[in-house]
Each structure stands twice: as C-alpha cells, then as structure tokens.
Amino acid sequence: MSAVASTSHEGFAEFRKKVTGGGVYAFDICVDRMLHGKLLRSPHAHARIRSIDLRAALQIPGVVSIITGEDLRDLPDPYYGVGLRDQPVIAMDRVRYAGDVVAAVTAVDEQTAFRATQAIMVDYEPLPALMSVAAALAPGAPLIFEEPTRGGSPVLGAGSGFRIDPAPNVLYEYSFAYGDADHWLGAADQVFTDTFDISRINHYHLEPYVNVAWWSGSRVEMWSCNQDPFVLRADISRIFGMPVNDVRIHTPLIGGGFGGKSYCKMEPLLALMARKAGAPVRLALSMDESLLTLVKHPASLTLTTGLDAHGRLLARRARIDLDGGAYCDASTLVAIKTGFRIGGPYAWKAIDSCARVIRTTTVPSGSFRGFGGTQASWASERQMDMIARRRGEYPLALRRRNLLKVGQPFAPNDSGMDCDLAAGLDQLVAQMPPAARKSGRGMGFAIGIKDAGGTGNHAQAQVRLNQRGDVMVSAAAVDIGQGGPAAMCAIATQALGRPFGSATYAAVDTEHTPPDNGTHVSCATTITGLAVEAAALDARAQLLAFGAARLGCAAADLELEGWSLRHGAELHPLEPMIRSYYGGVGWEFAGRGSFKEPYNPATPMGARNVSWMPCWSGAEVEVDGETGQVAVLRLVVGADAGRALDLGACHGQIEGAAAQAFAQAMFEELRYQGESPANATPLTYRVPRAADMPAAFSSFVAEHGLGAGPGGLKGIGEAGMVGIAAAIANAIEDACGASLTRIPFTPERVLEALDAQSSNICAASK
C-alpha cells in the first residue's frame, strides 16, 4: 500500500495514463513472432494420470509444441511454494484439484491452442477426492502427497514452533505461545469457547494472469503481471538451475492482484513453453482460470478465552484449521500469521495458539489481502462481542479495558503498538451516530489488526538527481493500483526538497532495478520508502559535496534553496554550476539507499514487526426477522496511515479493502458442488457492484505519526480487510440477537441463528 503527496493524481504522469488508455500492462505486451499458450486443466479433483496422448493435438496445423509433466524431467527443482515446495510446474503423475494444469499448448494463435487442448486425450485413474478438512483428516483418508514435503519452514523466532507434515494430509503446523495458558485459563473467573468459520473467496483481479516470455540463448526474459519480480526471478533461477542474472523480469502496470499475483505461479511453466517452442509466448489466463488458480484460506477457528472477575482478558487458546487446498503456495506464512495474530489488539497474560494447514483436493489457498489477519480478526472480534454480551456488558467497554497501549508490545520482544488504538476507536464511534432504537436495527464494532511490512524484509533503491534538479526514482515497488510509484516519488522529492512533479519512477526491470522482497504485506511505503528516502539523502549529500568543492566551502555551510545553493548571503544557481564543471549532457548524482529489518531470534516472527495495521470498523444493520435478510445501512472503516502522503489514496486503499471484506461477509464465496467449484465463472462468482455497497459507506484516515516509515508513515493497504465481517456480525446480533459464527451471513444462517436464539430463550425460561 501507499499514499501520495496531495495533488499528485493530477501531476503524476503515470496516473494520467490510466485515464487516457495509455497505461501499459503485461496484458498489452506484444512482441515479434509471439505465439500463444492455452492450458488443459483436470476435470477431476484427484486422479492419477495414466497416460497423455498428444498425437491428435500435435497434428493440428499451427500447433507448435506441448508441455506435459514429462518435460519437467531435466529441470533440477521443478517445484514451487513459499518455504515448502510441493507444487510441480505442471502436473506430473497426478492431479490434485479440478483445475490442476495437465498440458500446456503453444500455437500460432489462441484459438488454435485452445482447439489443441481439446484434442489432447488424458487417461485418468480417478482417486478419492478429499473436498473438506474433515474428509482429509478422516482416519484412513488417502494421502494427497505420498512423499515428504520438500523445503523448510519460513524463519521463526522465540515462542514460535512448527512441524512439517505432522499428520496425514496436514502440510504444516505452526504454534505460538507465551505465558502459561493452562494456569491462566484455570485461574480465570470466566472461560468461553466458541468456533468460527470463514469461507473461500477469490481475488477476482480484473486483469487476468498474463505473462510473455522468450529466451535468447541461455537467458530468459519475461514481461509479467507478478507483483514480486525478484521473488519470481529467484524461483525461475532455482527451478531451471540458472544464474539469477540470466533471468530478466519486467513489471509494467498491474491490473489488480490483492495477493493473487504474489509469489510464483504459472510463470515457470510459461518459461518452459517458450523454451520448447523456441519463440516468444504469451500466456493469458481467462478469468475462469484465475478463479481456479488461488483462493483465500477457508478456515475454522476455535477460541477458548478466559477473563478475570474484572473483565480483564487473561489467556486465549486457539486451535485453527486452515484449508490449504491442493498445494502449499503461501500456506506456511498464512498459518504463521493467523496463529500469531489471534490475540487481536489486546493485552494478555498468555497465548497458546496452533494453526494447521490441511491439504484438500481443492483450489490452492494462498496470499490474499489480510493474509491470516482476516481469519484471525473475524474470530477474535466476533468472540469479543459474544463474551461481552454474555457478561452483560457493553462490547466497547470490554474492548477499551483490554486494548494495547501505545508502545506496548503485541507479543514479547515484538515492536510496540505504533498507534493509539483507543483514540481510533473514539474516532470511529464519533462517526457512527447512535440511530433511533428501532426493532430490527443494530450497531456493531470491531478492531481488526494485522502486522505490516513482513518479516525481516529489505529493499534497496536508487535516486538520481540531474543537473536540472529532475529526479529519477528506481525501486522494485510495483504499481498494482496502490500508487506505490507515486508514493516513492513523493518520499524522494520530500527528502530532496524538490517539487513532486520533478520526479519520474523508473520502469521496474530486474536487470536495472535495485531489488526488494516484493510488493506485498503492505510494505512498500515503509520498507521501500525508507530505502528511497536514504537514497535521496545520499544524492543530496553528493550534490552538496559537489557544491562545496566548487565554492571552496564546507558542505555544512550550504543549503539547497529551490534549484540553487545558498552560501550565506549568496545564491548559486545549480544548473550552470553543474554544466560548467561536467559539460556534455550534464551529470547525475546517483544516490543509493537501503533498508533491512534485521532478523532477531528473540522475537516470535524471527524479526520485529515493522508496523501495525489496525482496522476500526463499525456497521449499522437492519435485519428482517421474517426473511433473514440483512441490510447494511452504514459502514465506517478507519486505519492509521501514520502520516498520509495523499489522503485520497489512503481512503481509496481502506475503502477498496473494506468493499472486499463486506462482500465476503455478505455474499461472496467460491462454492464447491461435488468435486468442482460450482461458481468459478465471472458471471456466477458474484463480486460487489456499485449499487451493492451500503447506503452510507465511508472511511477515515488516522495519522498517529508513529509509523516506522519516512516521517512516521506506514502501510495501510490491507487494513480495511480485517475488521468488517466481525463488525457486521456484531451489528446483526445487536439488531436481533442472531449470533452468527459463519461467513457469509446468508438469510438462511440468520434465520437459523434466530431459531437457535429463541429455543435458547425458551430453554432458559423453563
């Protein structure tokens, strides 16, 4: 996420391109002699591939080559995944979900490639499908993988533990504990145990996955929609056994991602297709295929929470099952982050949490805006309300009593809270005018939270300042809609004292761009921003040193004023000074900067969390007790940007995320029917349209000034995702007493909850 200096939308050339049709996306890349790819996908959820007959397909005129699992034989390491690598570049002997890629055709055009996929004969031996966590964990369930999983766990630190392949069909287990949970739960005045479920959703980024690749000699070059160019470069280099410098990734504008375009996906397969075809190949997936590529983890979370007699939180035990789907993707990290964040924004004496990733024969689950924070905050903030109601107190009072204070660490040895959680809550409440009490109406609140900036992340940057004072910023933060490049330019020009309009953001190309860990985990403004700021200050220092040498004074005696140097009463215009010394086309002061959050084994994540991303959420709903229909009348969502570079961009990030969370809470879901998704098409998978949004939907941007980034700023890109569902469910309970513990809040579930409530009341009155 990012934000940009005000007025920048009009002044920033890249933004202008987005309203004139001039912006270039991977989707638009077209190179000479370019061929086209199409993929054949498995119709079975689980099957052994007995044989693949390509003869008919290869005879179709225009078909150039076809890749199958056979072609992986000469690759040194044909698997990918974050930490744990279990996903083959293309199915080898087995398919593990309906949608798994079995063959990849390259042909002169898409129609021909598509026709060829239909002519491929695959002989499958169906195996039992494991469509749910329960089925995968059932005694005697067949194994989705027979061999042990390759790779290792991501970095972790004190209090965290992990097990790889701990049980049949369990990929990974993360545990996190501090304090003595047994003791504190035993000593608690009240203990509550509740279970919460969350559904499967897809990113539905409007630009499908699209990449164009070609080889020249032993080098491969790719135009990619992937949001992590250097991660992708590293994966392709490892999979093909080639030096990273032989892999060149270009990242143009990205048409949305929300996590779906992070980490490696079909790009190595495309590299293989281009190598076999001996020509550039474009592989553009359809949106149907995007729906079969990655989803957000469905999960079930059981929380046992103990409080003392004064309503202070003591300890929480969490048992979390994440449905990881067929392959790991980023499941390891999502398990870590869900388990770690389960305490929410509160102070505890003890936490004991365990999050497992269970393999099922469904679409792989992976990175999605919120990244475990959505699942954890949903369960945690919903249970906070349920506990308050059972205790007969106002839910906000329970929250206020237990909130972490500014500077208080989220977990032992972790960074302190870098915002005022209570102040944000006050700001939220002030924007939720108490409605006239009316039957069927209610209000609910939640404070979602997620750490931001990733674990031990780093970034490098270059800022070049020329003789005219023009600025060229070069860093690997890509533009995926968050305005990252504009934010980097704002940070650089602020550090240099140059006008925002003087900055240009260099194209992202791994051959020239200084590396970072990828544009995800809401890290660009903070991590890359710090590197850019350092690079700008370096360029400025070089400029002042140059001036000092020319003027025969100390650099400390000089000040930059406009594009001149002030030395006491004298003002020396810079351009003539630089030109007279360097001549020719001029000169660039090229500053370098970097940032690295050091690893620290004493912290639970293995490094301090760089910043914290709270999501203050409030909802007002009206529930129709007859039909179970819920209308969200008002939705207010706030986040802390630390310092906003561009308020408009911050509102946009918060609201965009909140819209996705709202849809997940109310209706959006990728559903399965038997072994295949029931609604994996653009038409049947429903995302919110303009008229679906709540009648009153607004956001606020807090600026608590405590972020780790330049001038106290920090990322907010995922914030809006993590509090909304709980706020709406809490409002529903406030409105009618229906206690919902499963997302989405369909009318059937509301009616069911209402029935349960009335039978409880009957039972209680007997």
Add this chain to the structure above:
Amino acid sequence: MTIPVSLVINGKTQAFDVGAHHVVADVLRERFGLTGCKVGCDQGVCGACTVLVDGAPVTGCATFMFAVDGREVTTIEGLGLDGALSPVQQAFLAAGAFQCGFCTAGMILSVTALLLRDRDPDEATIRQWLAGNICRCTGYNAIVEAVRRAARQVAEAS
C-alpha cells in the same frame, strides 16, 4: 468467411474485412492498437472492455465486429481533444477514481454515456448505471464522486 465493414472509429472512417467471429475488443486492440480497451472477463460481465457505439456503452468482448458496421465507435483514446482530457477523464483524475486502472477506460466511457443522457444524475442513478462496470479496487465511492464532479463540470461549461 470475411465480412466487409465500414465504420467510424474515434472520428475516422475505416473500411476493412473482418472474420464473422471477430469481436470488437480484439479488433480494436489488435488491428488498431487501441489497447486502452481492456479485456477482463471476456464474457460480457465486468465492463472493462466497454466502448461507445453511437454514444451507447457496449461490451467490446461480447459484440461482434460485423454488428457495428456503419456505426460510430468511440474508445478511451477517442475522448478529449488534442491531448486535453475530457471532463469525465479530468474528473476521474481529480477524484482519484481509480487504483489499478484496469476498469478505468470502461468506467469513463460508461459515465460519458450516462452524462449524455442525464446531466444531473443522483447517486442512486449513478450506482445503477454503473451496474455494468465492476471495479475490484476502489469500493466505488471515489468513482461516484468523480461522476458528480464531471456532471458539475459539464453543467458549468454549458
């Protein structure tokens, strides 16, 4: 089978042959280089490929090229004059009514058509009209604000 067509694209008459199966979005992108027309769903659902045909929005991915024979097609590249932005483009820029920008050309064209019909649409009208255009990034508030701005600008200019 090819079919001769003659139509006006962004103010210029073009006569050429198309295949019976060719859709507007592909022809605009591939033959005329008008890549501002984006294809998201390719199934007439998301509106990213929206172009104007005689001032009315249609989905370029789901409209055969032969069906626009003799008509006037406007794409995002055809808005504004001599490098200046149209009022709707200007309003989208000023309101920051886009993030990734993949839906933006379709949105701007759709809104352009709305303002041709209704110069002062209320919020409900705007939201209903935008039913044909999905934006997965913004949550729509900034887009609705941009439509209001554009309407004001059009009203002031006339």
